[in-house]
Amino acid sequence: MQVCKFVAPEIIFGAGTLSQVGKAARRLGASRVLVVTDPGVIAAGWLEHMLPYVEDEHLDYAVWSTVTPNPKDYEVEAGAAYYQRHGCDALIALGGGSCIDAAKGIAILSTNGGRIHAYEGIDKIKRPLPPMVMVPTTGGSGADVSQFAIITDTTRRIKMTLICKSLIPDISITDPLLLTTKNAYLTASIGMDALTHAIEAYVSLAATFLTDVQALRSIQLISAHLQASVDSMENLAAKDAMARGSLHAGLAFSNAILGATHAISHQIGGMLDSCHGELNAVLLTYVMEFNLRTCPTRYASIAEAMNINISGMTALEAGQCAIVAIRRLARNIGLHARLADFGVTEEMIPILSATAMYDACMATNPREATCEEIAALIRTAL
Amino acid sequence: MQVCKFVAPEIIFGAGTLSQVGKAARRLGASRVLVVTDPGVIAAGWLEHMLPYVEDEHLDYAVWSTVTPNPKDYEVEAGAAYYQRHGCDALIALGGGSCIDAAKGIAILSTNGGRIHAYEGIDKIKRPLPPMVMVPTTGGSGADVSQFAIITDTTRRIKMTLICKSLIPDISITDPLLLTTKNAYLTASIGMDALTHAIEAYVSLAATFLTDVQALRSIQLISAHLQASVDSMENLAAKDAMARGSLHAGLAFSNAILGATHAISHQIGGMLDSCHGELNAVLLTYVMEFNLRTCPTRYASIAEAMNINISGMTALEAGQCAIVAIRRLARNIGLHARLADFGVTEEMIPILSATAMYDACMATNPREATCEEIAALIRTAL
Numbered sequence: 001m002q003v004c005k006f007v008a009p010e011i012i013f014g015a016g017t018l019s020q021v022g023k024a025a026r027r028l029g030a031s032r033v034l035v036v037t038d039p040g041v042i043a044a045g046w047l048e049h050m051l052p053y054v055e056d057e058h059l060d061y062a063v064w065s066t067v068t069p070n071p072k073d074y075e076v077e078a079g080a081a082y083y084q085r086h087g088c089d090a091l092i093a094l095g096g097g098s099c100i101d102a103a104k105g106i107a108i109l110s111t112n113g114g115r116i117h118a119y120e121g122i123d124k125i126k127r128p129l130p131p132m133v134m135v136p137t138t139g140g141s142g143a144d145v146s147q148f149a150i151i152t153d154t155t156r157r158i159k160m161t162l163i164c165k166s167l168i169p170d171i172s173i174t175d176p177l178l179l180t181t182k183n184a185y186l187t188a189s190i191g192m193d194a195l196t197h198a199i200e201a202y203v204s205l206a207a208t209f210l211t212d213v214q215a216l217r218s219i220q221l222i223s224a225h226l227q228a229s230v231d232s233m234e235n236l237a238a239k240d241a242m243a244r245g246s247l248h249a250g251l252a253f254s255n256a257i258l259g260a261t262h263a264i265s266h267q268i269g270g271m272l273d274s275c276h277g278e279l280n281a282v283l284l285t286y287v288m289e290f291n292l293r294t295c296p297t298r299y300a301s302i303a304e305a306m307n308i309n310i311s312g313m314t315a316l317e318a319g320q321c322a323i324v325a326i327r328r329l330a331r332n333i334g335l336h337a338r339l340a341d342f343g344v345t346e347e348m349i350p351i352l353s354a355t356a357m358y359d360a361c362m363a364t365n366p367r368e369a370t371c372e373e374i375a376a377l378i379r380t381a382l
Numbered sequence: 383m384q385v386c387k388f389v390a391p392e393i394i395f396g397a398g399t400l401s402q403v404g405k406a407a408r409r410l411g412a413s414r415v416l417v418v419t420d421p422g423v424i425a426a427g428w429l430e431h432m433l434p435y436v437e438d439e440h441l442d443y444a445v446w447s448t449v450t451p452n453p454k455d456y457e458v459e460a461g462a463a464y465y466q467r468h469g470c471d472a473l474i475a476l477g478g479g480s481c482i483d484a485a486k487g488i489a490i491l492s493t494n495g496g497r498i499h500a501y502e503g504i505d506k507i508k509r510p511l512p513p514m515v516m517v518p519t520t521g522g523s524g525a526d527v528s529q530f531a532i533i534t535d536t537t538r539r540i541k542m543t544l545i546c547k548s549l550i551p552d553i554s555i556t557d558p559l560l561l562t563t564k565n566a567y568l569t570a571s572i573g574m575d576a577l578t579h580a581i582e583a584y585v586s587l588a589a590t591f592l593t594d595v596q597a598l599r600s601i602q603l604i605s606a607h608l609q610a611s612v613d614s615m616e617n618l619a620a621k622d623a624m625a626r627g628s629l630h631a632g633l634a635f636s637n638a639i640l641g642a643t644h645a646i647s648h649q650i651g652g653m654l655d656s657c658h659g660e661l662n663a664v665l666l667t668y669v670m671e672f673n674l675r676t677c678p679t680r681y682a683s684i685a686e687a688m689n690i691n692i693s694g695m696t697a698l699e700a701g702q703c704a705i706v707a708i709r710r711l712a713r714n715i716g717l718h719a720r721l722a723d724f725g726v727t728e729e730m731i732p733i734l735s736a737t738a739m740y741d742a743c744m745a746t747n748p749r750e751a752t753c754e755e756i757a758a759l760i761r762t763a764l
Contacts (some may be wrong), residue, residue, distance in 0.1 A: 003402070006393040010547075011592065016383035165392075209599075209626050210393065217595045244591050 097141025140190030142250025412472030479523025522572030524632025
């Protein structure tokens with residue numbers, strides 16, 4: 001029996017919808033909200049912009065803003081203590097994937113207790129979570145719609161993948177205006193992260209007809225608009241298209257899970273605290289080359305969604321064209337091309353490949369891989 | 383500010399997934415379930431097939447099977463009394479749109495009280511509803527994923543449209559095997575109902591990027607597989623494609639609402655108790671002709687999704703081809719072509735057009751219409 005499952009939060013999308021955040025939290029029964037954000041978001045003025053909408057609904061709130069990129073176990077635990085101390089009963093995250101994942105981690109500990117490490121893996125969260133409203137400011141992580149949270153275990157120096165339906169936020173609010181304060185590098189790396197989500201979800205062993213429509217539409221939108229979005233901070237049409245592409249990708253990968261790109265990039269990110277999106281941008285095409293012969297027609301559909309004219313090509317050739325086009329795109333938007341640029345060395349490969357084998361995202365990669373094959377794959381991307 | 387909203391239930395899909403029904407209800411906290419079904423479903427053996435899965439989870443249940451097509455206000459009220467009398471705390475519907483809508487009506491009354499008429503319109507349901515698991519046996523109504531319930535007011539002889547987010551079931555389980563006992567007429571009329579959902583949602587004033595992907599995919603699937611599904615009760619590939627198409631259409635129209643086809647067919651169905659899907663099949667193309675010049679490019683996209691070669695055509699021409707193709711499809715699967723075949727007469731037109739103007743589906747029709755224009759439209763379809 002092949003069972004397709006699909007779950008999604010309530011989605012609110014549109015320029016100006018940041019104004020809905022207080023009403024959304026109120027609707028979920030919140031009375032005292034923990035707002036999870038970070039210094040970059042505050043500096044851009046978005047917290048100041050949002051809080052009046054929370055106050056309008058007569059909600060009390062406390063702000064917790066000590067989140068770093070690749071949120072750490074101890075940050076989540078400190079956040080949970082802060083949540084308890086302030087008597088909060090709901091969460092709003094305003095930020096990128098790191099803020100949203102940190103908020104999810106705090107939500108877990110607030111009702112389930114213990115240490116965050118206990119919830120690594122699939123379906124380990126038993127008690128219901130408090131209401132969560134997520135407002136992404138980066139457009140790319142998909143964390144605002146996904147059943148994933150990625151938290152760094154600073155002792156083992158790996159990223160833990162937590163997957164559970166209760167991690168799907170109650171309400172996701174995407175306001176594309178929030179993307180206009182993101183610099184070119186962030187726009188590029190996060191855009192490639194979203195493209196990676198869509199591509200890995202589309203070729204995933206857990207892909208279904210419900211995730212396929214989301215993934216293909218995401219690939220269309222991102223491949224058509226990422227360059228323009230990087231080129232100008234003010235191009236609202238491009239920001240809007242990227243926000244839509246990211247949302248489609250989030251809905252796809254939350255339900256289809258991911259693949260070897262994420263399984264490997266989680267390990268490197270956990271070890272070196274590197275930029276997740278840029279790591280994925282490098283790894284993606286090598287993983288595509290690794291997987292190509294396992295499901296060439298899927299990669300041909302990806303090429304078609306990228307608006308590559310594949311007429312007269314074999315599926316393999318079309319897939320290869322998609323790989324070339326993605327490498328060119330990543331180069332044109334100024335991203336690194338090699339893992340060595342992040343400080344990855346030959347010596348790290350045995351441990352990176354060994355831990356990647358245990359990442360929850362590896363199970364849905366279309367081509368089964370041995371640890372040696374993953375090591376060889378990382379080596380080609382060095 | 384243009385706000386896009388999107389909501390969906392948890393979806394489980396696949397041949398054999400009927401076996402998940404008990405677990406789904408248990409997961410939602412049910413202990414004593416009202417199973418809403420109808421004599422046709424029982425005769426086909428599906429209730430007998432399902433109940434062991436409910437028993438496996440040690441759930442008590444009562445069965446209520448006195449639902450007729452186009453469920454009536456008094457049936458819903460009798461069902462609600464039955465629900466109370468048996469101390470139920472959750473609902474499972476096993477059946478077509480009528481069973482599912484009846485179950486939604488019972489759910490409303492069970493926690494909100496009063497008469498069902500009080501909840502006609504948008505967002506009139508204030509108290510949360512009991513857990514609902516919906517198992518469609520017809521594939522087409524979309525009621526298993528939608529925020530709609532349609533109940534006949536037998537005094538006014540119209541169909542009431544109830545729209546509220548809380549009407550979205552908690553879990554929708556689509557098992558395409560259940561479609562194999564449906565005869566050709568039911569398959570044809572319900573398939574055209576699903577196609578109407580997709581087309582009206584796609585041209586709706588409330589359509590968004592999130593409903594568009596669902597609507598277009600639905601149009602592709604239904605136009606490619608409906609004929610084969612009607613031709614053979616056992617063609618499981620066609621049943622599976624139709625079930626997927628119906629699900630996509632349900633997700634589209636639940637969020638984008640519908641248009642004049644439904645606004646009119648609700649009135650005729652309320653007055654004459656006619657087959658909803660077949661009525662839509664007749665009305666759809668006349669409404670498309672009425673709307674065509676308001677949004678020709680949307681209709682051209684519909685033609686393209688129907689795999690019509692539109693190269694070299696204007697948008698208007700492409701839209702006209704879509705209309706011709708839909709008329710041909712409806713004829714080929716054996717459905718009526720005129721409203722007179724249902725007993726609609728010239729004398730009924732003033733009342734039908736007047737009440738259609740107040741249907742909740744009229745507000746999202748792309749072309750604004752006067753009562754006289756709707757009367758003229760009905761007349762062309764007589």
